Amino acid sequence: MSFTQSFKLAIKSLRTSKARAILTMLGIIIGVAAVIVIISLGNGLTGMVEQQVEKVGINQIYAYNWxxxxxxxxxxxxxxxxxxxxxxxxxxxxxxxxxxxxxxxxxxxxxxxxxxxxxxxxxxxxxxxxxxxxxxxxxxxxxxxxxxxxxxxxxxxxxxxxxxxxxxxxxxxxxxxxxxxxxxxxxxxxxxxxxxxxxxxxxxxxxxxxxxxxxxxxxxxxxxxxxxxxxxxxxxxxxxxxxxxxxxxxxxxxxxxTFYIQTMAEQVAMINGMMGVAMAVLVAIAAISLLVGGIGIMNIMLVSVTERTREIGIRKSLGAKRRDIRRQFVIEAGTTSAIGGLLGIGFGFLMATGIGAIMGGMLVQSMGVSGITFNAVPTFGAIAVSFGVSVGIGVLFGYLPANKAAKLNPIDALRYD
Structure with a gap:
């Protein structure tokens, strides 16, 4: 069975139970959306710092003389x-x-x-x-x-x-x-x-x-x-x-x-470093949702293997090999997480735009500096990484159910009711 046929069967399987599919994707959707929002807000804050530095001048030095x-x-x-x-x-x-x-x-x-x-x-x-x-x-x-x-x-x-x-x-x-x-x-x-x-x-x-x-x-x-x-x-x-x-x-x-000397370049590096650590912690927390989503996919795929035991037995009796069965269920898990990732990206983009508009206006007003803007727009890299991680989690957590399906004895599977 080709990859295209396996993908079509995966889509058909999701369509037969839309509510279950959405609930299965929910963890992936929330996790990806959270990562997109956090990275977008972090990029917006970094952009504000860079604009402020550009306005003041990176070649400034402050010498404190106590x-x-x-x-x-x-x-x-x-x-x-x-x-x-x-x-x-x-x-x-x-x-x-x-x-x-x-x-x-x-x-x-x-x-x-x-x-x-x-x-x-x-x-x-x-x-x-x-x-x-x-x-x-x-x-x-x-x-x-x-x-x-x-x-x-x-x-x-x-x-x-x-x-x-x-x-x-x-x-x-x-x-x-x-x-x-x-x-x-x-x-x-x-x-x-x-x-x-x-x-x-x-x-x-x-x-x-x-x-x-x-x-x-x-x-x-x-x-x-x-x-x-x-x-x-x-x-x-x-x-x-x-x-x-x-x-x-x-x-x-x-x-x-007695004295303390700091360059503007050092200040920027320190601020970006602190923001980077904070962003990493927040992204790690958001990634927990992706882990939960992966467990949900594994759980639903195990249920799917049990429900389709007879189908697996028929395919094996017709000549399907273990790798064919394994690939079919891995593709289904990957497709589920990929669709969830795409929905999460769209949802995260909308949230980032809305939160960025509100938060940006408040930040710019509180800073009291003209000519500074806040753009919480997700980068292509953030979107690509989020989508890749979501698909990877689906494949990773879908492998165990797929391997279980591939090892089923065809005779026992055909007799399963």
Missing amino acids: GFGGGALALDAQEIYDLVEERPDVFVGVTPWVSAGSGARKGSEKYEKTSIYGVSEAFYNPELSTTLDGDKLAKGRFLGYVDVLQRSNVCVIGAYLEENAFHGDALGQGIIVGGVPYTVIGVMKQGGEVMEEGGGDDFVYIPYENALQLSGTRQIQLFQLTCTSRETSGLAKELLTELMLDFYGEQYSDNGQ
């Missing part, structure tokens, strides 16, 4: 600036990052949740027209070298203050930060979908020296550097680590209290 003795001894900004100037083949620029608390005032109106950040002119990339965090200017200009050098009382504000404090006309207007009047020279473009007090669009950028004076300290705890490329980020980290060790001493290199 110092010791309560911060009394900490690396000065000039040391970092000197290193950047010495190695233009590795570094493009550096900006100190100073958090100077919160609070601003426009006239009698107070904005107590407005975040105040101190940065340098290097925080803005004029070639890309974005900050190192990927935000764009909507109006005016960013802080310049002269502004930072002269500690000018100028600032760049977020879209929230532009809308609420200045009613859409902030350029050239004054705002009070830390009791000092500042002139607005630029307005950043709205980043989130919703603007709210204390949110991602409620901030003020001022020269970092001004922010240090406002915060009452000379310690800069974070430097954000840009490398010439992703390939030079490793060398950049080595140079920064060497500088920190020379300053603090080897005895402070292992306690994690």
Whole structure:
């Protein structure tokens, strides 16, 4: 008997008992659908991370400079600036990052949740027209070298203050930060979908020296550097680590209290690694449904062998060999699991699309970042693997009943009632 004839007989057998066939496939359908949904959501999250990194820049380095003795001894900004100037083949620029608390005032109106950040002119990339965090200017200009050098009382504000404090006309207007009047020279473009007090669009950028004076300290705890490329980020980290060790001493290199350096590439690798482990665990849990589905197929095939014992005896008496009987039942089990796999793929695709649309909207809104999308679409590889595993499980669990049918004695089978 050819494969085509065996396949037709398998389809005919499924048609004779549709309800039993659907119940048999149910475990496979649920398992495959679960795997498709999990992999699709994982791909969507990975895509979001990649988009965010692409927006910020993979060639970024974050150097945390905590110092010791309560911060009394900490690396000065000039040391970092000197290193950047010495190695233009590795570094493009550096900006100190100073958090100077919160609070601003426009006239009698107070904005107590407005975040105040101190940065340098290097925080803005004029070639890309974005900050190192990927935000764009909507109006005016960013802080310049002269502004930072002269500690000018100028600032760049977020879209929230532009809308609420200045009613859409902030350029050239004054705002009070830390009791000092500042002139607005630029307005950043709205980043989130919703603007709210204390949110991602409620901030003020001022020269970092001004922010240090406002915060009452000379310690800069974070430097954000840009490398010439992703390939030079490793060398950049080595140079920064060497500088920190020379300053603090080897005895402070292992306690994690003085400094910490991390590249954006390392952050991405760490996030993807964590997501990969989580995805593997979830897929393994979903695969339990496939195992249950395989047991269901084996059970129903054993019942089918018992019901068709007489038929097996007739075929053997007409010359059918063991391998013919075995192949027939293996093909039936494989066909059952294959159809279940196809239904599971369709069901999983619909679920992934629906859940992805809901979950993606929530994630994008919670991140408050524009230009980021969430696409929970199953890849061809995920579909192929899911379908292959479903067929494989059907064949594997169908082999035992098929082998039992092949070993039946034709005389005993013909006498079976």
